[in-house]
Amino acid sequence: DVKVTQSSRYLVKRTGEKVFLECVQDMDHENMFWYRQDPGLGLRLIYFSYDVKMKEKGDIPEGYSVSREKKERFSLILESASTNQTSMYLCASSMRFDEQYFGPGTRLTVT
Amino acid sequence: AQSVTQLGSHVSVSEGALVLLRCNYSSSVPPYLFWYVQYPNQGLQLLLKYTTGATLVKGINGFEAEFKKSETSFHLTKPSAHMSDAAEYFCAVSISGSARQLTFGSGTQLTVLP
Numbered sequence: 001d002v003k004v005t006q007s008s009r010y011l012v013k014r015t016g017e018k019v020f021l022e023c024v025q026d027m028d029h030e031n032m033f034w035y036r037q038d039p040g041l042g043l044r045l046i047y048f049s050y051d052v053k054m055k056e057k058g059d060i061p062e063g064y065s066v067s068r069e070k071k072e073r074f075s076l077i078l079e080s081a082s083t084n085q086t087s088m089y090l091c092a093s094s095m096r097f098d099e100q101y102f103g104p105g106t107r108l109t110v111t
Numbered sequence: 112a113q114s115v116t117q118l119g120s121h122v123s124v125s126e127g128a129l130v131l132l133r134c135n136y137s138s139s140v141p142p143y144l145f146w147y148v149q150y151p152n153q154g155l156q157l158l159l160k161y162t163t164g165a166t167l168v169k170g171i172n173g174f175e176a177e178f179k180k181s182e183t184s185f186h187l188t189k190p191s192a193h194m195s196d197a198a199e200y201f202c203a204v205s206i207s208g209s210a211r212q213l214t215f216g217s218g219t220q221l222t223v224l225p
Contacts, residue, residue, distance in 0.1 A: 004154070009152075040120065040217055040218075041217060042201060042215040042216055042217040042218050043155075043201065043213075043215040044215075045212065045213075048212065058212070090154055090155065092155075099145060099157050099160055100157075100213060101157075102147075102154035102155040102156070103154050104152075104153055104154045105152075105153070105154050
């Protein structure tokens with residue numbers, strides 16, 4: 001079974017802090033994705049990566065950056081957390097043309 | 112660009128009744144279509160997908176969906192609801208030949224009444 005893990009299930013940070021969310025997949029998938037999920041808005045793509053050191057902006061990249069130094073790991077970085085970044089963050093991975101597999105999510109609260 | 116509309120943000124059915132969750136998409140090229148389910152405090156799990164071939168697709172937990180090109184729809188159905196089906200359901204579309212980017216609908220919360 002494909003396994004996608006995220007470093008934290010719940011996280012509380014203060015405004016202005018730098019926040020790292022880590023995602024690891026164990027199936028040698030090429031593609032990895034970061035989404036945020038908000039009630040009534042579904043999932044919105046922040047960034048994705050189709051290869052090591054490659055990244056592309058999704059629909060809402062502002063305020064976020066990403067890093068992919070190894071194929072299995074994809075990190076989301078909030079350079080200076082703000083309250084409007086309080087959300088559920090979901091990581092996913094996929095083979096080239098296949099469905100995406102999701103991690104359990106990180107619920108981030110910024111106070 | 113593709114888009115997805117899920118009609119009804121909340122749907123309630125009685126246990127044993129038919130489940131029908133609606134999804135309409137727009138895409139300028141042949142789409143890949145997906146239904147995902149999310150149980151409370153969990154990530155998304157794939158229920159079923161349509162890529163090519165047979166338009167009636169069967170998934171896990173007794174769910175199925177039919178791709179209707181003329182109606183640009185991909186509605187999810189289950190003949191008999193169980194209490195364990197209570198969850199949020201997401202329809203998603205991607206450009207044919209690439210699952211690099213999925214566009215998700217806003218989700219439908221399914222409540223199953225005893």
